[in-house]
Amino acid sequence: MTTDSRLPNFRALTPAQRFAHIARAANLTVEEAALVTAPGALGVDLANGMIENVIGTFELPFGIAGNFQVNGRDVLVPMAVEEPSVVAAASFMAKLVRGCGGFETSSTEPLMRAQVQVLGITDPYGARQALLRHREDILAVANSRDKVLIELGGGCRDIEVHVFPDTPRGAMIVMHLIVDVRDAMGANTVNTMAESVSPLVEKLTGGTVRLRILSNLADLRLARARVRITPEALDTSERSGADIIEGVLDAYTFAAVDPYRAATHNKGIMNGIDPVVVATGNDWRAVEAGAHAYACRSGRYTSLTQWEKDRSGALVGTIEMPMPVGLVGGATKTHPLARLSLKIMDVKSAQELGEIAVAVGLAQNLGALRALATEGIQRGHMALHARNIALVAGATGQEVDAVARRMAEEHDVRTDRALALLQELRAAEAARGNS
Numbered sequence: 404m405t406t407d408s409r410l411p412n413f414r415a416l417t418p419a420q421r422f423a424h425i426a427r428a429a430n431l432t433v434e435e436a437a438l439v440t441a442p443g444a445l446g447v448d449l450a451n452g453m454i455e456n457v458i459g460t461f462e463l464p465f466g467i468a469g470n471f472q473v474n475g476r477d478v479l480v481p482m483a484v485e486e487p488s489v490v491a492a493a494s495f496m497a498k499l500v501r502g503c504g505g506f507e508t509s510s511t512e513p514l515m516r517a518q519v520q521v522l523g524i525t526d527p528y529g530a531r532q533a534l535l536r537h538r539e540d541i542l543a544v545a546n547s548r549d550k551v552l553i554e555l556g557g558g559c560r561d562i563e564v565h566v567f568p569d570t571p572r573g574a575m576i577v578m579h580l581i582v583d584v585r586d587a588m589g590a591n592t593v594n595t596m597a598e599s600v601s602p603l604v605e606k607l608t609g610g611t612v613r614l615r616i617l618s619n620l621a622d623l624r625l626a627r628a629r630v631r632i633t634p635e636a637l638d639t640s641e642r643s644g645a646d647i648i649e650g651v652l653d654a655y656t657f658a659a660v661d662p663y664r665a666a667t668h669n670k671g672i673m674n675g676i677d678p679v680v681v682a683t684g685n686d687w688r689a690v691e692a693g694a695h696a697y698a699c700r701s702g703r704y705t706s707l708t709q710w711e712k713d714r715s716g717a718l719v720g721t722i723e724m725p726m727p728v729g730l731v732g733g734a735t736k737t738h739p740l741a742r743l744s745l746k747i748m749d750v751k752s753a754q755e756l757g758e759i760a761v762a763v764g765l766a767q768n769l770g771a772l773r774a775l776a777t778e779g780i781q782r783g784h785m786a787l788h789a790r791n792i793a794l795v796a797g798a799t800g801q802e803v804d805a806v807a808r809r810m811a812e813e814h815d816v817r818t819d820r821a822l823a824l825l826q827e828l829r830a831a832e833a834a835r836g837n838s
């Protein structure tokens with residue numbers, strides 16, 4: 404059968420009609436079809452209002468990381484993620500950090516940048532000054548649209564004008580609107596403002612405005628977290644905490660100097676941050692884009708965290724990165740589980756949410772570095788991944804843990820081994836049933 408990927412008038416169908424079409428085209432069985440139509444918390448009607456061409460909803464595991472104490476407050480951290488050992492590692496490190504005073508966090512005001520690109524000018528520096536001279540007029544136009552945001556204390560605060568005198572398309576200037584978006588992620592808000600000021604920008608510069616869109620390098624909207632962990636808190640029966648600290652420092656230095664390692668190191672940080680961003684209905688592509696662009700701001704891609712040793716020999720970890728997350732806007736209010744996540748966390752502002760997210764990123768980074776610098780990642784990670792492999796092999800119920808435990812003990816986590824163990828287990832079960 405050849406698939407026809409043209410879907411004429413697909414948008415006008417109901418999700419059920421669309422799915423019936425796809426089920427026929429992809430030759431889905433009744434059991435497979437039931438997977439897409441199974442009821443979930445989001446529900447197909449809500450989903451249909453969120454994106455286009457909806458046929459159903461897609462689920463992820465939804466877990467809670469424990470032990471987090473942020474600025475003296477206990478926080479339950481919801482995480483939506485498919486990768487094993489992420490929630491366990493975050494909870495483990497939060498447990499160690501908790502014993503040493505918890506996470507200290509802070510953040511800047513929720514300032515986002517929107518960019519307005521101007522071309523067709525011969526005097527870019529003159530055009531820049533014309534814009535700066537009319538700063539108040541530009542702010543007034545930008546702030547004339549979103550009454551709700553202004554009433555909440557937000558709005559366009561300032562402008563910057565960046566000059567690119569010599570590009571392949573001639574001289575270019577880019578005006579930034581600096582907007583306080585309060586508790587929104589703010590993309591739609593700042594995009595509306597950027598579009599509304601464009602006619603004035605063209606009039607003031609004599610140029611032609613092209614792009615009007617936010618920048619995901621949200622370098623004015625930073626969240627920070629800090630931890631201090633004593634060697635004693637890190638002691639294990641095999642290694643001293645002081646030795647583990649040296650290992651963490653070596654691991655961090657690797658990421659600080661080598662971009663190949665920094666990419667993986669930062670992926671480990673995002674292992675903690677993305678699940679919180681997803682669980683709260685926020686735009687994880689925006690957070691990812693901002694994180695990696697910020698990691699490259701010196702011109703060389705490097706670690707988003709820093710690990711040091713203080714005078715007393717304690718390990719000090721810090722993180723600072725863009726955190727464009729909201730409590731309103733986007734899917735945050737639409738998705739019932741996003742609302743539930745915010746209730747579980749009991750956060751009162753987007754800034755607080757961002758601070759918790761980076762605290763989880765810092766914990767996750769420590770979890771990975773601690774494992775990598777000592778026993779390696781596979782023991783802890785694969786022991787938990789083994790449950791996934793057992794599921795792939797067809798294990799159900801109590802079989803999952805039984806098969807996973809055996810594979811972890813044997814340090815042999817593979818699907819063919821899981822299949823063999825499952826057969827063994829079922830044969831033993833059958834023999835017991837017969838006797």
Ligand SMILES: CC(C)(COP(=O)([O-])OP(=O)([O-])OC[C@H]1O[C@@H](n2cnc3c(N)ncnc32)[C@H](O)[C@@H]1OP(=O)([O-])[O-])[C@@H](O)C(=O)NCCC(=O)NCCSC(=O)C[C@@](C)(O)CC(=O)[O-]
Nearest residue numbers: 488489491492494495498667668671770771774780783784
């Ligand atoms: C996996 C652990 C935590 C095991 O570590 P362990 O020493 O076997 O843990 P434990 O059984 O002694 O338990 C200690 C605590 O960990 C938590 N914990 C422990 N197990 C569970 C569980 N099943 N479910 C829930 N929580 C769990 C829990 O808080 C527990 O305290 P308790 O509740 O018992 O008082 C450890 O080996 C670890 O932290 N490993 C690192 C795992 C990791 O980083 N995973 C991310 C995926 S790998 C990756 O993608 C990123 C990477 C590594 O490439 C990044 C990089 O390179 O930098």
Ligand SMILES: NC(=O)C1=CN([C@@H]2O[C@H](COP(=O)(O)OP(=O)(O)OC[C@H]3O[C@@H](n4cnc5c(N)ncnc54)[C@H](OP(=O)(O)O)[C@@H]3O)[C@@H](O)[C@H]2O)C=CC1
Nearest residue numbers: 551552584585586587588589590591592686689731732733
């Ligand atoms: N490059 C990118 O990252 C892009 C991302 N996006 C998407 O944009 C969406 C986020 O945009 P965003 O502007 O946050 O969403 P919304 O426009 O949905 O929500 C923001 C609006 O909510 C209202 N509001 C109500 N209460 C508050 C409050 N306490 N604080 C702030 N605003 C409040 C404001 O005014 P009012 O009531 O008048 O609306 C505000 O303008 C995401 O879905 C993202 O995926 C879109 C384009 C590009």
